[in-house]
Amino acid sequence: MKRSSSQLISGVVLMALLLSACGSQEAVEVIAPTIVPTLAPQPTVSSQPSPPVAPSTPFVSTLTGLPVTEATLPRPLSIMINNAPAARPQSGISEADILYEVLAEGGITRLIGIFQSHPGIVKIGPIRSIRPYLIDIGESYGGVTVHAGGSPAAYAILQKQKKEDMDEIGRAGAYFWRDKTRKAPHNLYSNSAKLREGALKLGFAEDTAVPGYLFNNPDYIPTDGEAAQAFSVNFLLKSYTVGYKYDTERRTYQRIVNGKPHLDLNNDNPVEAANVIVMGADHKVLDDVGRLQVDVELGGEALLFQRGQVIKGRWSRQPDDVIRFVKDGKEALMYPGITHILIVPNSPSFSSHVVYNQAESTT
Numbered sequence: 001m002k003r004s005s006s007q008l009i010s011g012v013v014l015m016a017l018l019l020s021a022c023g024s025q026e027a028v029e030v031i032a033p034t035i036v037p038t039l040a041p042q043p044t045v046s047s048q049p050s051p052p053v054a055p056s057t058p059f060v061s062t063l064t065g066l067p068v069t070e071a072t073l074p075r076p077l078s079i080m081i082n083n084a085p086a087a088r089p090q091s092g093i094s095e096a097d098i099l100y101e102v103l104a105e106g107g108i109t110r111l112i113g114i115f116q117s118h119p120g121i122v123k124i125g126p127i128r129s130i131r132p133y134l135i136d137i138g139e140s141y142g143g144v145t146v147h148a149g150g151s152p153a154a155y156a157i158l159q160k161q162k163k164e165d166m167d168e169i170g171r172a173g174a175y176f177w178r179d180k181t182r183k184a185p186h187n188l189y190s191n192s193a194k195l196r197e198g199a200l201k202l203g204f205a206e207d208t209a210v211p212g213y214l215f216n217n218p219d220y221i222p223t224d225g226e227a228a229q230a231f232s233v234n235f236l237l238k239s240y241t242v243g244y245k246y247d248t249e250r251r252t253y254q255r256i257v258n259g260k261p262h263l264d265l266n267n268d269n270p271v272e273a274a275n276v277i278v279m280g281a282d283h284k285v286l287d288d289v290g291r292l293q294v295d296v297e298l299g300g301e302a303l304l305f306q307r308g309q310v311i312k313g314r315w316s317r318q319p320d321d322v323i324r325f326v327k328d329g330k331e332a333l334m335y336p337g338i339t340h341i342l343i344v345p346n347s348p349s350f351s352s353h354v355v356y357n358q359a360e361s362t363t
Helices: 002-031 132-139 152-160 192-201
Strands: 077-082 098-103 109-115 144-147 165-167 230-234 241-247 252-257 275-281 283-285 292-294 300-306 309-316 324-327 339-345 354-356
Touching (some): 077 132, 098 292, 109 132, 132 152
Parallel strands (some): 077 144, 098 339, 275 339
Antiparallel strands (some): 098 109, 241 252, 283 292
16 A cells, blocks of 8 residues: 555656646747748729829920920910000910010010910900011911001011911901000900900911920929029110019019019019020111011020020021020920020120129029
């Protein structure tokens, strides 16, 4: 009995030791760090159709490089705009894609607005008469020429070549109106809706080839120009002294006329441009009235103002094309936005008509 009891007690003790050992091993395994593999989430299949993907780039105007809502824009309107002191401030000119300023006669200048990408301009003008070189400039953009009268030479071209033009004193008079708050001849206006309606009823072509410009990245900072925060352009008369001052926030040159900001009467917006080209052209007086012949084909010296800098180059024009700024034989890139082109005489020298400062540029 004693031996049996001793063996039983020994067996119990041995079992206890074995259980204790097993318990210690389990505790070590529990607290030891373990690496659990992470499974990549599996894609879920939805019964709903995928949402449409927005286009990566919007439709862009070939004249401004800015987004537009339609893939196909209407034919441009090339409108002769009065720039006499009594005609200022004008209406609609802040919404022109391209704005030209060029001498007419007697030292006065005329504006040519090329309108295409802005729909619904409520009032444009005052509208004035036309000259041969103004016809040429407007038609280079494929535009319908809009005017009120013209020189004998201009009428000869319009009639002989059967141009698609809208003349207030001719068959298109119904699409213009007179503003009673101003005195004639500085009170003739129209708008984009009336003019496009008239062009359609007159049977003018709705689609024409419109040459475009090459555009730069808007955030690119030019490095090959001289600083030009402000500049002035003198045509002939002191009452037609134009200035431009660079606005670093808007990244445009704000237009100034006779020392005052040039504003649009429609909306009080500044008349401004992302690109300003000043170009020299040969001018010739044709008659006692002072009517001019301006060469807009030959090419010549030019300055391009962008992002607070000026680049010296030349202007060039190929047959059936628009005027372009070239540097070292290559067309310069425009910045997206409106472009102003000012044509000054080559005499006594091109440089005598343009003065710019060289203050430090901030783009």
